[in-house]
Amino acid sequence: MAKEKNNQNTENQLFAKIIAHAKEYGFVFPSSEIYDGLQGVYDYGQNGVELKNNLKQLWWKAMTQCHENIVGIDAAIFMHPTTWKASGHVDSFSDPMIDNKDSKKRYRADNLIEERIEQYKQNQQLDKAYALEAKLNQCLNNNDLDGLKQIIIEENIVCAISGTANWTDVRQFNLMFSTEAGAVAEEASTIYLRPETAQGIFVNFLNVQKTSRQRIPFGIAQIGKAFRNEIVARQFIFRMREFEQMEMQFFVRPTTELEWYEKWKTLRLKFHQAIGLKPEKLRYKVHEKLAHYANAAVDIEYEFPFGFKEIEGIHSRTNFDLSRHQEFAKKKMEYYDEETKERYIPYVVETSVGADRLFLAILCNAYTEDTGIDAEGKEKNRVYLDLHPLLAPIQVAVFPLLRKEGLPEKARQVFELLRYDFRTIYEERGTIGKNYTRQDLIGTPFCLCIDHQTLQDDTLTIRYRNTTEQIRVPIAELKATLYKEINLAQFLQQLNQ
Ligand code: ATP
Numbered sequence: 393m394a395k396e397k398n399n400q401n402t403e404n405q406l407f408a409k410i411i412a413h414a415k416e417y418g419f420v421f422p423s424s425e426i427y428d429g430l431q432g433v434y435d436y437g438q439n440g441v442e443l444k445n446n447l448k449q450l451w452w453k454a455m456t457q458c459h460e461n462i463v464g465i466d467a468a469i470f471m472h473p474t475t476w477k478a479s480g481h482v483d484s485f486s487d488p489m490i491d492n493k494d495s496k497k498r499y500r501a502d503n504l505i506e507e508r509i510e511q512y513k514q515n516q517q518l519d520k521a522y523a524l525e526a527k528l529n530q531c532l533n534n535n536d537l538d539g540l541k542q543i544i545i546e547e548n549i550v551c552a553i554s555g556t557a558n559w560t561d562v563r564q565f566n567l568m569f570s571t572e573a574g575a576v577a578e579e580a581s582t583i584y585l586r587p588e589t590a591q592g593i594f595v596n597f598l599n600v601q602k603t604s605r606q607r608i609p610f611g612i613a614q615i616g617k618a619f620r621n622e623i624v625a626r627q628f629i630f631r632m633r634e635f636e637q638m639e640m641q642f643f644v645r646p647t648t649e650l651e652w653y654e655k656w657k658t659l660r661l662k663f664h665q666a667i668g669l670k671p672e673k674l675r676y677k678v679h680e681k682l683a684h685y686a687n688a689a690v691d692i693e694y695e696f697p698f699g700f701k702e703i704e705g706i707h708s709r710t711n712f713d714l715s716r717h718q719e720f721a722k723k724k725m726e727y728y729d730e731e732t733k734e735r736y737i738p739y740v741v742e743t744s745v746g747a748d749r750l751f752l753a754i755l756c757n758a759y760t761e762d763t764g765i766d767a768e769g770k771e772k773n774r775v776y777l778d779l780h781p782l783l784a785p786i787q788v789a790v791f792p793l794l795r796k797e798g799l800p801e802k803a804r805q806v807f808e809l810l811r812y813d814f815r816t817i818y819e820e821r822g823t824i825g826k827n828y829t830r831q832d833l834i835g836t837p838f839c840l841c842i843d844h845q846t847l848q849d850d851t852l853t854i855r856y857r858n859t860t861e862q863i864r865v866p867i868a869e870l871k872a873t874l875y876k877e878i879n880l881a882q883f884l885q886q887l888n889q
Pocket of ligand 1: 622633702750
């Protein structure tokens, strides 16, 4: 038990270090921090926005460029309010919440029970864990809020702050943010900030199908903001109230959906590995409790410092969404299949990943404390971000060894040579060692140093971030050398193999 606690402490410390690192090096800031921040909302800084844009670009290209039958859209955040009636969000997009009367702290009732299940599992009390899991699922499936409270009482679950079991009843809490559209109060109608991007794809299904002349099977991809009034927004950018999703809905012929589901399951895991997430930190978690519209669902989980958690969901959603829109909008959502000469509402396989959550996984995965003894017997004490070169905010940093003797001029020439091919910066302030350290901290994979030898023979050194190894290359071969390491085409090609 003591060992477990220690592990947890070091994991918490590691996560705290990553959050501090993200702030200190311009990746993520708390929103409106001068007013002490806003819970569950974050801003991306100068390095964060680059990393996030690169990530979104890789996802976008992995969808649209790697697949001839996937096209993108960019739908609005506001949608006709009936959309959310049809999708089921108005009636059932809610989480069960419970308050502790002493600390006034609010929890998700299901999460409190899940934590207890996890504890049983860690203590190898598997019978207890499975029995409790079954009970929890039964309550959730039957919307049995009293049952949830009963479990919390029976299990003697206490509030982490007050230490008491003085709980309110469990209530459902709808996660959608609403606002009013229209200038005149009486005529204004309630509209919602979309809680997922998927519905923007469903309502445009026929527009896209007809104008793109795609035939089933085909997909529609979208990246955009989504908003959820999460009961407990925590763990940094893991659970936010305003976040971004990267979703793709793949429309298929009924009865073929499970085949496609398996295919997308494999492809999406491959993507996460290709962007550098360590394979041993990725796993599938098949859903035992399926949403009413799904006939198969799996999460891809990443092992964060606080445990394995979902980063992406892959869901076989049947024809639920399109059928509901057909019913509520009274517009046909059918597709005529030339091959089978049948008319049907397509089935859908969805892949849905949070850009921010994946960003956090990437950051945790990249954060490396390089300690131990180096080749020269000196103690190493270095932190670097092991980012994939296509994701790194800066790919190449160019430094003159000294700020004199013609070195800055030569270094600037090298910078000009590279800046339109790679995300490159030039820096002449500070010592070379400090400059390397700074680039390590933001994950720049390649640093170039221009020294006196460069002036004589037109060679320079490339220093590699992870190994700190330095090699000398002719400037004439520089672009080719870098392109071997920073190659979008190669990245995309391997996804399709
Ligand atoms: P969770 O169980 O963690 O609340 P979910 O199952 O509700 O997630 P989905 O509705 O399937 O999530 O959304 C798809 C993806 O969107 C998730 O895998 C996650 O990456 C991301 N996501 C969902 N909610 C949030 C949030 N509040 N903050 C950041 N990312 C989120």
